[in-house]
Amino acid sequence: MTDLNKKTLLKLLKMMIRIRKFELAVEKNFQLGHIYGTAHLAIGQEASAAGAVLALREDDMITSTHRGHGHCIAKGADLDLMMAEIFGKATGYCRGKGGSMHIADVEAGNLGANGIVGGSAGIAAGAALAAKKQGTGQIAVCFMGDGAINEGLWHESVNIASIWDLPVIYFVENNQYGMGMPSGKVTNLQKLSDRARGYNIAGYTIDGNDVIQVYQKVSQVSSRVRKDKKPALIEAVTYRIRGHSLRDAQRYRPEGETKKWMEAYCPIERLKRHLEDNCKISGDEIDRAEKQIEAEIEKAVKFALESPYLDPSELTDDIYA
Amino acid sequence: MRQITYAEAVRECLSQQMKQDDRVFMLGEDIGLYGGAFGVTQGLIEELGREKIMDTPISEQAIAGLAIGAALAGMRPIAEIMFSDFMMLPLEQIVNQAAKIRYMSGGKAKVPLVIRTPIGGGIGLAAQHSQCVEGLFFQFPGLKIVMPASPYDAKGLLSAAVADDNPVLVFEHKLLYNTRGDVPEDPYTIPLGKGKVLREGSDITLIATSYMVIKAINAAERLKDEGISVEVIDPRTIKPLDMELISGSVKKTGRAVLAEEAYYSGGFTCFLASEIAKNCFDWLDAPVHRVASLDCPIPYEHNLENHVIPGEDIIEKSIKDVLGV
Numbered sequence: 001m002t003d004l005n006k007k008t009l010l011k012l013l014k015m016m017i018r019i020r021k022f023e024l025a026v027e028k029n030f031q032l033g034h035i036y037g038t039a040h041l042a043i044g045q046e047a048s049a050a051g052a053v054l055a056l057r058e059d060d061m062i063t064s065t066h067r068g069h070g071h072c073i074a075k076g077a078d079l080d081l082m083m084a085e086i087f088g089k090a091t092g093y094c095r096g097k098g099g100s101m102h103i104a105d106v107e108a109g110n111l112g113a114n115g116i117v118g119g120s121a122g123i124a125a126g127a128a129l130a131a132k133k134q135g136t137g138q139i140a141v142c143f144m145g146d147g148a149i150n151e152g153l154w155h156e157s158v159n160i161a162s163i164w165d166l167p168v169i170y171f172v173e174n175n176q177y178g179m180g181m182p183s184g185k186v187t188n189l190q191k192l193s194d195r196a197r198g199y200n201i202a203g204y205t206i207d208g209n210d211v212i213q214v215y216q217k218v219s220q221v222s223s224r225v226r227k228d229k230k231p232a233l234i235e236a237v238t239y240r241i242r243g244h245s246l247r248d249a250q251r252y253r254p255e256g257e258t259k260k261w262m263e264a265y266c267p268i269e270r271l272k273r274h275l276e277d278n279c280k281i282s283g284d285e286i287d288r289a290e291k292q293i294e295a296e297i298e299k300a301v302k303f304a305l306e307s308p309y310l311d312p313s314e315l316t317d318d319i320y321a
Numbered sequence: 322m323r324q325i326t327y328a329e330a331v332r333e334c335l336s337q338q339m340k341q342d343d344r345v346f347m348l349g350e351d352i353g354l355y356g357g358a359f360g361v362t363q364g365l366i367e368e369l370g371r372e373k374i375m376d377t378p379i380s381e382q383a384i385a386g387l388a389i390g391a392a393l394a395g396m397r398p399i400a401e402i403m404f405s406d407f408m409m410l411p412l413e414q415i416v417n418q419a420a421k422i423r424y425m426s427g428g429k430a431k432v433p434l435v436i437r438t439p440i441g442g443g444i445g446l447a448a449q450h451s452q453c454v455e456g457l458f459f460q461f462p463g464l465k466i467v468m469p470a471s472p473y474d475a476k477g478l479l480s481a482a483v484a485d486d487n488p489v490l491v492f493e494h495k496l497l498y499n500t501r502g503d504v505p506e507d508p509y510t511i512p513l514g515k516g517k518v519l520r521e522g523s524d525i526t527l528i529a530t531s532y533m534v535i536k537a538i539n540a541a542e543r544l545k546d547e548g549i550s551v552e553v554i555d556p557r558t559i560k561p562l563d564m565e566l567i568s569g570s571v572k573k574t575g576r577a578v579l580a581e582e583a584y585y586s587g588g589f590t591c592f593l594a595s596e597i598a599k600n601c602f603d604w605l606d607a608p609v610h611r612v613a614s615l616d617c618p619i620p621y622e623h624n625l626e627n628h629v630i631p632g633e634d635i636i637e638k639s640i641k642d643v644l645g646v
Contacts, residue, residue: 061394094427102425111393112426116417122386123418129387130394133346133372140390153414156383163378318428319462321486 004212006279012054012211013275014289016046016268019070021290021297022079023242026069026086026100029301030246036088039100040067044209044241047267048173049074051214052141052236056222061109061127061140063120066101067173067240068113071143075110077103083300089307096310097318109138117178118144118151121170125161125231128168132229139167139226141218147178149192161231162199169218169225170233173208175240180252196233208236209267212274239265322503328361330472330504331437331493334479335399336365337508339373342397345483348375348384349401358403359439359498385411385436389419389488392434397483402438404446405454405492412457419488420463434488435479441494441532441582442619442630451619451626453531453583455492459560459592465489465513466560470534472502474557477511484510494532494582516563518570522552525576525640528567528593529555533580533612533636540636551640559589567593568600575606578639582630585613610639 004012023041030039042049049070053062064071072082077093085092086100093103104112111127114120124142131138148154149172161168172192176183189195196203202224206217214236221232239261243250275281325333339345347362353376356363366374377384381402388398402408408415415436422430442451458464465487469475475493482489519534520541529537534555541551552570556563571577577597579590594609615629 063390092427094425094429097427098425104422104426104430106393106426106430111390112422112430114418116413119413119418120386120390122383122414123390123393125383126387126390126392126398127394128390130391130396133391133396134394140394153382153386156378156380157386159378160380160383160387164375318424318426320465321423321428321431321433 004215006281009271009275009279010281010289012050012215013268013271013286014293015050015054015074016211016271017290018293018296019046019049019073020268021293022069022073025083025297025301027242027246029087034305035086037099038245038247039069039086040245041242042067042070044261044266045173045175045238046070047211047214048171048208048236048238051211052171052218055215055218056141057138059109059136060138061111061131063111063124063127063140063142064113065143065145066113066115067145068103068143069100072103072105072110072113075105076108077105077110079296079300080303083304084307087304087307088309089304090310091303091307095314095318118148118154121148121151121154121157125157125166125168128161128166129164132167137226139169139222141169141171143171143173145178146172146174146176146183146187146192149195150186158199158201158231158233162201165229166231167225167229168231169221170231172233172235173238174235175238177240177244179244191235193233193235201231201233203233205235205237208238209265209270211267211271323506324501325472325504326498327472327475327500328359328498330476331361331479332363332365334476335362336368338480338483339369341508344395344397345399346373346375346396347399347401348377348388350377350379350403352376352401357401359495361498362401381407381410382414385414385419388434388436389414389422389432392432393422393430397433399435399437399483402436404450405438405440406449406452408438408454415458415464415488416461420461423487424463431486432488433486435482435491436488437491437493439495440492441496442626443496445621445623445626447621448618453492453581455490455559456583456588458490459589463488464560465558467491467513467558468531469493469557470497470531470555472500472504474511476504477509478513478557480508481510481513485513489513492531496532500535511557513558514561514563516554516556516566518552518554518566520551520553522550522574524550524574525578525643526552526554526570526574527578527580527636527640529553529580530559530589531582533582536633536636537580540633540640543633544637544640549640549644549646564596564600567597571597571601572604575604576643577609578612578636578643579609580612580631580636582614585611585616588613607643607645610643612636612639
């Protein structure tokens with residue numbers, strides 16, 4: 001299955017657990033009434049965020065989606081500042097002005113999550129253009145969902161990326177649903193990566209719940225994109241375990257589907273089994289890592305709870321630079 | 322002083338900005354060898370090369386999107402949208418992304434981006450190539466909106482727009498491109514948000530934008546012969562807006578006519594009229610009147626077009642109505 005070393009595998013596992021536990025904490029605090037707006041949870045999709053981002057160079061740039069907590073965390077976001085933002089606090093990444101869907105950390109290479117489906121398809125290509133002009137060797141990764149692949153902006157952007165040889169990867173997390181709409185009902189393709197052919201770029205479909213496969217494919221593709229300055233499309237097939245948002249009754253799902261994906265394909269359980277079977281990592285070692293991550297998350301929730309809200313006197317700061 | 326056209330002033334500014342700053346580049350449709358639909362970028366690709374003058378596919382959404390992304394990643398792009406009517410295609414990117422990224426990120430990100438686009442009728446291009454759409458964008462916080470009416474302002478305001486760390490929309494009227502005026506050769510900037518009194522007067526204040534400024538000056542000149550003294554103000558940027566200058570003038574004259582080429586309903590001057598009513602109520606001797614295009618798509622045929630887009634005669638009539646003469 002792999003030739004990744006134990007250290008990398010443990011890093012991937014910890015990152016996936018961190019994302020899962022962060023999302024569970026967001027869900028719980030929403031239910032407790034601590035979160036005012038909404039959030040879109042990436043439970044079940046941890047492998048694509050962790051595998052893709054950890055395979056990149058630290059200074060590479062990403063754009064994220066409304067379901068973006070995992071990408072932000074994998075890109076090194078501070079959990080305290082993230083949780084505070086989702087709680088709407090002044091100490092959050094965006095001072096409570098952006099919320100879950102707009103976390104950005106430009107200095108860390110996170111150009112921002114986006115509330116518009118496919119809204120960052122051009123932004124990612126533009127960032128890749130800047131990197132190419134500046135000769136930094138950076139690449140940009142545009143995270144997007146299966147829904148975004150039907151947005152006009154994506155088609156315009158991938159076409160320009162192709163003719164201008166821009167170092168950008170369009171990383172499609174096909175989680176089977178665009179809100180409540182099954183992906184297969186809105187796209188007449190066996191694989192979403194088939195769209196790559198229309199733009200004469202490389203396209204791949206991978207098991208998005210196998211973090212080792214995600215990591216290896218993104219490592220391989222990103223080094224080619226970096227070297228050849230040509231875009232690529234990767235479809236990671238995954239599954240959204242929770243509803244579209246925190247306010248979704250999920251009437252559109254066939255019975256038993258979620259359970260099947262969770263039991264058979266949970267990316268975290270799959271890697272744990274692999275580590276125990278092949279790398280002689282004990283359950284105890286994993287338990288210890290989980291406890292440590294739980295403490296990180298608890299600290300983030302505590303920080304968010306105890307942080308103040310922004311004073312309305314600062315409401316209109318940040319409109320203009 | 323050297324006289325050049327508005328289009329030449331824009332081109333000279335673009336060239337100077339790109340030469341003095343590695344981060345500045347242009348992208349747009351047929352801005353290279355073709356030279357732009359109105360010839361504004363003619364010669365720039367020969368002068369600066371295709372890394373600086375980037376011809377794009379006909380993909381307005383992606384032009385805006387790529388410009389935003391490049392700006393976020395440290396560049397200072399200047400995008401050209403061939404006609405302002407086509408701004409409806411990248412509307413989402415400009416309004417939801419460019420205008421809001423700084424705010425949504427709590428001040429962490431900035432989008433130093435310029436979008437230039439021609440507005441206006443008067444050359445028989447009909448309903449989808451003749452509109453003035455600035456009022457639509459005027460709604461949105463986070464954008465700056467510049468409307469130069471002279472070659473001098475075109476160069477100085479565009480320089481300021483390129484130096485600005487915010488998304489700036491520059492609306493250039495097609496009929497202005499061939500107008501001539503004094504323009505210094507060396508680079509200079511005109512601060513955004515500073516209006517200009519083009520002609521002093523005492524009976525009434527006439528505030529006009531873009532090509533309406535030319536018509537306003539002509540109307541004021543003719544009315545002078547009839548003994549009416551018109552003060553003409555060009556705000557030059559409508560966002561930010563120099564209300565101090567405008568209010569000061571209206572308080573002095575006690576009367577105001579506002580002239581723009583956009584449609585009558587919901588144009589920028591609706592807002593301006595309400596601000597004048599609020600700030601100058603006690604000084605006003607008559608209601609504020611607005612001159613704007615009819616609420617009608619811009620028709621093709623010349624005479625019909627002239628019926629929709631107000632000419633100098635309409636401005637004159639409006640001024641006389643307000644003065645009751």
